[in-house]
Amino acid sequence: MSKPTPLSGFPELLPAERVVERAVADSLRRTFALHGFAEIETRAVEPLDQLLRKGETSKEVYVLRRLQEEAAGKDSGMGLHFDLTVPFARYVLENAGKLEFPFRRFQVQKAWRGERPQEGRYREFTQADIDVVMKDELPFHFDVEVARVMAEALAALPLPPMTLRVNNRKLIEGFYRGIGAEDPARVIAVIDKLDKVTADEVSGMLVTDAGLTDSQAEQCLALARITTADASFVDQVRALGVEHELLETGLAELAQVVDGVADLDGERFSVRAQLSLARGLDYYTGTVFEISMDGFENLKSVGGGGRYDALASDGKTTYPGVGISFGISRTLIPLLARGHLAGSRPVPSAVLVAVVDEESRAVSNVVAQQLRARGIPTEVAVAAQKFGKQIRYAERRGIPFVWFPADGADGSHQVKDIRVGNQVDADPASWEPPAEDLHPTVLTPLTDQPAQPHQSAQQQEEIS
């Protein structure tokens, strides 16, 4: 086998980079579980007919065939899932009798899309989803809850600050109805283009495509220009003088979501009511979310979600849901590639136990076991080389401490912090490395500051 080359769109991480990915995934899991969300995993494959229900993604699905089926011209009828929502909806229907509702769940898994790879868009990627799903009716306070849980999760990540943008489909649909638009869905589809074309062009399309008058189009654009960090958007909308019952409901709902996470707004996290936000997919029926990473707006949204009044339905029962998805690969891979993030070392080991000679390897092994027994990741030197060579072995791996076993029964053990060079007597039954050296950590080399560490209880208190 000659040297293989990377596969475009299928990023893989080196061990030190994986440290960062695990820190991010573990931090998300911890926050989600603190809020009572249960973890599930779904299989990688779904029936093709389910995957192709939404026409726009059909071209991006990877279809699966077994080799021998292929020979016989048969199709497995299965494809790899392209998100975690389609599998979750199927899981809820399949297991409805065994689940308790409301069902709060999170999923951290890979998904696959055959689209053209570019920065932030991969053919294989990991994402983290939270959703709450209920039978028949889902109280609105769950919209506030998922926003709150994701906001806390984002604020705790060792990543650049995140912004959660929120809007409400009832608000904009009610507004469009209030100004007399006959086909609000068309208006939403046109407004959704605001991040791609100019406001003038959108204005033109609102007239030609959505059948609005010039002044109606101007009102729609005025609404879309509103973006606030708090509930003050309510007054700005009211100032436009449009009235509709659905608009009132939407205003109240959006204000509740924004107020519900307002206390988290700060250096690590911001919330914005952004009234241009529509999110193309037409199954959203109320709250819509979008996440962006500050300073990396070129990556576009790195997460999103919303309320769907019919996440799943088996004909008899309808399951409404609300949820948000966060793209782990979409944020991490560009940050790692640009050097914004790094793992502090590529191995878990905090200590390398030196080997004096091959005959005494067992002595080194015993020291290592004593350290591991107290939770200190430890490896033993590969060979009884000169100590200088063994120390350089540790240096190359970023292992901070080298342990020199006692030479004979009377000698004493010594441990050396090879970063500063000081060497002291130590007892393998009680010595501890500083807590910050115990496990690999996440560094932010470009800012020269340590990354936000794992969410600690104390930090949580500061946040809440």
Next chain:
Amino acid sequence: MSKPTPLSGFPELLPAERVVERAVADSLRRTFALHGFAEIETRAVEPLDQLLRKGETSKEVYVLRRLQEEAAGKDSGMGLHFDLTVPFARYVLENAGKLEFPFRRFQVQKAWRGERPQEGRYREFTQADIDVVMKDELPFHFDVEVARVMAEALAALPLPPMTLRVNNRKLIEGFYRGIGAEDPARVIAVIDKLDKVTADEVSGMLVTDAGLTDSQAEQCLALARITTADASFVDQVRALGVEHELLETGLAELAQVVDGVADLDGERFSVRAQLSLARGLDYYTGTVFEISMDGFENLKSVGGGGRYDALASDGKTTYPGVGISFGISRTLIPLLARGHLAGSRPVPSAVLVAVVDEESRAVSNVVAQQLRARGIPTEVAVAAQKFGKQIRYAERRGIPFVWFPADGADGSHQVKDIRVGNQVDADPASWEPPAEDLHPTVLTPLTDQPAQPHQSAQQQEEIS
């Protein structure tokens, strides 16, 4: 969408079952990291020509196509990996310049095989692999190390006791050469059938297929019958009176591995030198491993591995390796299905905060945040129903505690352990549940005993 049915061979877990799977995966990760093994993940796909190098698995590979490629009659040339060894070998070659050797790594990932589903054999399954890989030459003590690490990992699992069977290809090949067999590889292939056909049939095949005399065949069977819990196999082999240099090397190596894990032999873990073990795949060149789960021998091996002197090669450099794989799905799914294991509750929540009326939901939210800030998973009641209903909501989910917020500024908070019914005053800023109630745990309903909990530092000390 009508109610979907499960897909044969693609098992999915309910939330309480997922608790068990996560406990197992976390326990494995913890032990592997304590020994300095770095975690990596590889992409799900590999080029088909790499996947098909080993002929015997070719029929089981899932081939991937993008829908639009399919329309154009094109093939992606990729398939889903069927194990974690092929991807790891490719990863090592691809990143050789960026890795430090020896490279200790573990991987806990899914793999896919299109084989016929049966108990313990699935089309999608999770496994945990550890390997050490080196450039040019890998010292033998790594064979002892991987056996040791996996033995500790298995002993710490909340699963039935495991047995690690070990043999050595040099030992058996040296023995066959010592008795004058001209084609030791043929003898190994026939001996490998001992778990499928009778000893008499194997004896016959040794004569007809492998060209042995009756007395040579009898010697081979005598060797294969040897199985010991310690290094006493050495004397038993010597008693057969066969001499060969390779046999001596193999005896010494096997004795080192067995001795290296002997102190872990006990209730949770056993080690056996089993001289019939060959493991069909012909790239093993020394130590071979197989894992079985006591009481579930019908599942056959639930893990295995060995030493390969050429795990990977790019033509210039050869990378020898030694490793062991453990089947998480293969062990867990049958145990869960038969009721041997269960999660203690399907939600992370240790506390449900009751809601007195919808107006005071914010009060309940504040209590929940105070508890979460101290690491206590907490959810808030869905609706301000009668307290009896809210308690039953907690009961159905196995949430042990229900919190009743203070009614007004003067009242005091109360918390009720709904399993026993006692209700006491409590302060949300300081109250703690018992440690064993904080997170869901693994239960073993059939034995009526708690499962081995997560590996604690203290337990590790008892083990080592």
